[in-house]
Amino acid sequence: MVDLIAPLYKEELLYNLLTYQTMDKSKIMAGYCRVSTLEQKKKGYGIDIQKREIQSYAEASGFNVDAFYIDEARSGFYENRRFLKRLMKDCKSGKIKGIVVASLDRLSRNLRLTENLLFDFERLGVRIYIADMPNYDGSDRKDILIRQIREAIAEENRKEIIERLKKGREERIRKGKMAGGNISYGYLRTEKDITKNPHEVEIVRLIFSYRDERNCQAIATILNEQGYRRRNGTSWTQRAISAILSREALYRQGIIKYGQIQGKNVAFVIL
Numbered sequence: 001m002v003d004l005i006a007p008l009y010k011e012e013l014l015y016n017l018l019t020y021q022t023m024d025k026s027k028i029m030a031g032y033c034r035v036s037t038l039e040q041k042k043k044g045y046g047i048d049i050q051k052r053e054i055q056s057y058a059e060a061s062g063f064n065v066d067a068f069y070i071d072e073a074r075s076g077f078y079e080n081r082r083f084l085k086r087l088m089k090d091c092k093s094g095k096i097k098g099i100v101v102a103s104l105d106r107l108s109r110n111l112r113l114t115e116n117l118l119f120d121f122e123r124l125g126v127r128i129y130i131a132d133m134p135n136y137d138g139s140d141r142k143d144i145l146i147r148q149i150r151e152a153i154a155e156e157n158r159k160e161i162i163e164r165l166k167k168g169r170e171e172r173i174r175k176g177k178m179a180g181g182n183i184s185y186g187y188l189r190t191e192k193d194i195t196k197n198p199h200e201v202e203i204v205r206l207i208f209s210y211r212d213e214r215n216c217q218a219i220a221t222i223l224n225e226q227g228y229r230r231r232n233g234t235s236w237t238q239r240a241i242s243a244i245l246s247r248e249a250l251y252r253q254g255i256i257k258y259g260q261i262q263g264k265n266v267a268f269v270i271l
Helices: 007-021 036-044 047-061 082-092 111-123 140-175 198-210 214-224 240-246 248-253
Strands: 028-035 067-072 096-101 125-132 185-188 192-198 255-259 262-263
Touching: 007 185, 028 047, 028 082, 047 067, 047 096, 047 125, 067 082, 082 096, 082 111, 111 125, 111 140, 140 255, 140 262, 198 214, 198 240, 198 248, 214 240, 248 255
Parallel strands: 028 067, 028 096, 096 125
Antiparallel strands: 185 192, 255 262
């Protein structure tokens, strides 16, 4: 099996193995995976695929991955991710000796953020392994240049995806359809369309019936005392009531908005 591996790849795998053998055995090798909300919906580059690629790379390189840090439904543009922060914390405490990612864009789709993360990992003595760049050497200037080009491409791809998504949502609004994402309270998504949710419609009407006599906190208290709960099963709050009241144009006229784009659909009228 080893004979089928390209010579340069063989050298890199040997280097990985030797490096691993000389590492502090009290430390662990970590795998980091990330998938965004959009990627989850498209069922594309999922967590299982990433884990498999990381494990295959580690096995070919002669070491094991001891723990996975997995961020689901987290954008690669932002650093504030629960398990990325935990991974960094464990690196700072000296627990981690190396990190394997399936590809660079799993760390981030923001060039600046990716470079900052890699700088921090290097400063902490943590080596980065990239499964789809098996010959990557963080000390080689050419490899660093290739890495940064790929980071820039990942950032541009993200911007392109966002732009396409924005245009698609704007077009849906123009046609009198909701933009997508989380459905406004009072409605539900079926296999074919978005329709009214009878239970939520009752609550919306109740909220507006109290509006002229009571403030948002008082309305929330009444709903909670009567046993009504929000869509997620939690109690009503002043903020949640205010959000319902802010959609009056939707509930009374069927007006839907996305940014500066506006559409109308009388089928959405509730009040």
